[in-house]
Every structure is written in C-alpha cells, then in structure tokens.
Amino acid sequence: MIDPVPAIELRDVEVRFETAKLTFDCTIAKGGIVAVAGASGSGKSTLLHLIAGFEDPDRGEVRILGENVADRAPSERPVSMIFQDNNLFAHLDVATNIGLGIDPALRLSATDREKIEDALRRVGLEGFGKRLPPTLSGGERQRVALARALVRKRPLLLLDEPFAALDPGMRASMRSLLRQLHAEEGNTILVITHHPEDVKALADGVLFLDQGRIIANDSLDRFLARRDNAAIDRFLGNT
C-alpha cells in the first residue's frame, strides 16, 4: 500500500533569480529512488537546494513528510545531501569526517565509533578510517560521503551528481552500492544525473525538468516510453 504521507511536496514553489524564474509543483512518494534529470540550467540543483533548505522559495511551500519546513534550517530537516565533490574536510581523517554526521561537535562515544566502523564496512571501505581524503580516489571519497549520510539516519537522501567525476566502472559500482543501501534503509532518494544509463539502472521514478519547470514526474517505465517531448527525446537519445 502506498503511504498516504508523501516524502516531498512542492506546492506552487517559485524561485526568482536575476536571469531565471523557476516554478516547481510535485509530490514524491516515500521509499523510492527518483532520478532528477534535465538539461544544464533547467533547475535540478535548485530543486534539491529548496528541499535541503539551502535555498528559500520566494513563494509557495516545501513540505517534507507532511510538514511545512519553511522555518527549519538545513541541519534541522530530515534530509542528508551529498554533492558532486567537496563533501569532505581534507584535513580530517575519514572516520572523523563520518563522525561529523553523528555529532558536528565530534563528541563521539564508543558506540558512535562502532557505528562509524559499521558504516565504513557497508560502503566497502573497512580499514580506511585513518586515511585523509586527499589520499583517496574520487569513488572512495564518494563512498565516505555516503557513509556519513548513513550514520545520520535521515529518511531523505539527496545526491547532486554524485557520479559525475567517476569513470564508467566506478559509476556502475556506485549505482549498485546505492541500490543496496536503499534496499537496506528503505529511505527516499533523489539523485541528479545527466546520464540515461543511471536513470535506467537506478531509478524507480523520474523527475524531468525543462527551463525551470517539472515537465515529467513519472514511473521509470512510463518515462522511458515517452515520445511526446523534444527535451525528453534528446535526453533519452530518441532523436
């Protein structure tokens, strides 16, 4: 049965920049992996920033798990966000970077240390705790960012092009890791990607943006079958 309380609702949300006006209306059910796609500049990052609280709407309402989050700072929202890069503090070792997800003041108990070790195991980085981020590969750094999100235990995980810097083999392995963690956590994931193969391999649903608007909010199958929009055709390589 579909949970009646959606993970995310954007109601008449409008953001105005000097050169762009973005308007978002959508409802996203709990528990799926949703790919967020669309041409460069279509508004994908802004959409995620609105949900995470890094951007405030000029109009409209952002609701998470049934609650209007207008007054909630990013750290108070039930959300973790992973960026393309710059997720980690270079001068802090991997375990400490993950510990920041548990307590930003780093008052970590023995149980917290076990949670960090467990998260490292789950992302395939056992024994990496003492390493510094600059000594890791791009894929390993993204795994650490995922481990930090895991220990935060937030029901919503937002990823802004998390695979952008990775080679095809690494992308595929990150996709399967994400699917596996999603199956274990039962969380709701939104992931920005420019690649149809990520959408096909990862997503249950697709939000497709064009010029600051959501023009599709479909199940994966329905999205892949669409032939009614030039921007979607271009993305899927149907032209």
Ligand SMILES: Nc1ncnc2c1ncn2[C@@H]1O[C@H](COP(=O)(O)OP(=O)(O)OP(=O)(O)O)[C@@H](O)[C@H]1O
């Ligand atoms: N802080 C800002 N100030 C002014 N304009 C902005 C700001 N953030 C985004 N914009 C504009 O809003 C539009 C959408 O930007 P956004 O970064 O959300 O797009 P995107 O789909 O994530 O693009 P990309 O795929 O290139 O990352 C663009 O025209 C961009 O120039």
